[in-house]
Amino acid sequence: DIQMTQSPSSLSASIGDRVTITCRASQSVSSYLNWYQQKPGKAPNLLIYAASSLQSGVPSRFSGSGSGTDFTLTISSLQPEDFATYYCQQTYSTQWTFGPGTTVNIK
């Protein structure tokens, strides 16, 4: 199966900071890459699909880029409600897989 890695595993940032999270696949997944946000005790929420398409209702400060094996999620100006854990997910193979997550903490 396709393994997903994310870096960093956690980061500390301040309100208004630009934040970048990286996701790497063990083989090419083309653009079959999604990003989710999860807050403690809640279900995940879809942010980005197809590597760079913004899900309806998601603020435009979130953006995604990349294709093949390397992908990036960017939050252009971190807001208080963005402190959460972020997961990438590949849907290229029959067995979908998630990355291990990146937790964004308040500095």
Place this chain on the structure above:
Amino acid sequence: EVQLVESGGGLVQPGGSLRLSCAASGFTFSTYWMHWVRQVPGKGLVWVSRINSGGSSTSYADSVKGQFTISRDNAKNTLYLQMNSLRAEDTAVYYCAREGKVAAGVVSYYYMDVWGKGTTVTVSS
């Protein structure tokens, strides 16, 4: 309102069985592929299984293949996960999720666009 509500979780002894249900409402359940995802408290998300809209095609993570069975009843708008031979490492919150799809030319992209709140399964003696 589009909604997924899981049920059936609880405490079960090692080696036991449990069937989870996921009741769908607010959308045409029979036209969507569906998934189960699990999460050990404090850990990451793990994809478990997927079923097509008609229930004739399924796929599983290697970790649950032969142990779990996904199924659905479109007449009842309900997704199921039958879990057998449960082990301590199956302890987790189990989410059901709807598969969304978007076509981009000749290619379609897939994602999980609606999630339930989850049901907790604890395997312990």
